[in-house]
Amino acid sequence: MEQNEGRTPVVLLACGSFNPITNMHLRMFELARDYLHETGNYKVVKGIISPVGDGYKKKGLIEAQHRVAMATLAVEGSDWVEVDPWESEQTEWVETAKVLRHHHEELLTVGQHKDEVDRAKVVKKRKRNTSQRDTSMQQIRCSSRDVPQLKLLCGADVLESFGVPNLWKQEDIAEIVGEFGVVCVTRAGSDAESFVYQSDLLWEHRRHIHIVKEWITNEISATKIRRALRRGQSVRFPNAGRVTAGSRTT
Numbered sequence: 493m494e495q496n497e498g499r500t501p502v503v504l505l506a507c508g509s510f511n512p513i514t515n516m517h518l519r520m521f522e523l524a525r526d527y528l529h530e531t532g533n534y535k536v537v538k539g540i541i542s543p544v545g546d547g548y549k550k551k552g553l554i555e556a557q558h559r560v561a562m563a564t565l566a567v568e569g570s571d572w573v574e575v576d577p578w579e580s581e582q583t584e585w586v587e588t589a590k591v592l593r594h595h596h597e598e599l600l601t602v603g604q605h606k607d608e609v610d611r612a613k614v615v616k617k618r619k620r621n622t623s624q625r626d627t628s629m630q631q632i633r634c635s636s637r638d639v640p641q642l643k644l645l646c647g648a649d650v651l652e653s654f655g656v657p658n659l660w661k662q663e664d665i666a667e668i669v670g671e672f673g674v675v676c677v678t679r680a681g682s683d684a685e686s687f688v689y690q691s692d693l694l695w696e697h698r699r700h701i702h703i704v705k706e707w708i709t710n711e712i713s714a715t716k717i718r719r720a721l722r723r724g725q726s727v728r729f730p731n732a733g734r735v736t737a738g739s740r741t742t
């Protein structure tokens with residue numbers, strides 16, 4: 493039997509400043525994909541990096557075109573993660589729920605187009621052989637189910653920011669965790685599990701919140717990279733990686 497048969501296709505969307513992109517941003521995708529595949533229920537078909545637009549106006553944020561260019565170079569070595577500039581091209585800051593909606597619509601459009609192509613093929617085939625009608629119609633129905641689920645990929649600090657007063661609309665949080673789902677990678681200084689436990693809303697949707705444990709901790713952040721660059725320090729080979737829980741290297 494085909495290994496991926498019956499698995500739900502998933503697209504992972506990571507929103508953020510990527511100011512600049514770091515190894516850990518790319519690693520997040522690998523961790524999330526491994527995790528979802530190990531559940532046996534999902535097949536990750538694509539990863540999307542969506543750099544925030546200049547309208548976000550975060551202190552020290554460099555122009556979107558440069559962040560997009562750096563991210564594009566960074567994903568050159570990946571055959572499944574890509575950079576999508578749509579969010580970065582909007583003049584106003586776009587809330588994350590809206591970014592998810594935009595990409596969901598894109599996936600539906602691609603799915604619809606695929607359905608139309610399939611339907612046209614079936615109609616053509618039916619004209620040739622009417623006995624194949626039932627099987628072919630079944631194929632059309634199957635293709636609509638091929639539209640991947642879209643999930644937000646983030647680090648635990650972003651999940652915890654759901655609790656910052658007035659930062660996120662409650663209805664957006666409900667939509668993100670309830671309608672889309674979240675894959676959250678652990679990060680030093682954040683405790684995603686207890687955050688979910690403490691929030692009634694997140695607890696209600698806990699089955700849509702996948703927490704992925706990164707054992708090889710890497711405390712890299714774009715803030716630290718910017719700081720090092722400001723100070724003229726090297727940013728090569730950031731964090732050699734170490735195993736948590738006090739285990740010794742062998």
Ligand SMILES: Nc1ncnc2c1ncn2[C@@H]1O[C@H](COP(=O)(O)OP(=O)(O)OP(=O)(O)O)[C@@H](O)[C@H]1O
Nearest residue numbers: 508509510516646647648650679710712713714715
């Ligand atoms: N070391 C890390 N571990 C886990 N998640 C991370 C890590 N670094 C970044 N992320 C996640 O990547 C996404 C994009 O993050 P962002 O662009 O803010 O990077 P950052 O390193 O946190 O930058 P800054 O320090 O400027 O906030 C967020 O979901 C964030 O949680």
Ligand SMILES: NC(=O)c1ccc[n+]([C@@H]2O[C@H](COP(=O)(O)O)[C@@H](O)[C@H]2O)c1
Nearest residue numbers: 507508509510544587588589659660661
């Ligand atoms: N209400 C919202 O939708 C909301 C609030 C805060 C941050 N965000 C997003 O989270 C990400 C955070 O990135 P930074 O950690 O770099 O600030 C950005 O993509 C930003 O757009 C969304």
Ligand SMILES: [Zn+2]
Nearest residue numbers: 508509649713
């Ligand atoms: Zn950040």
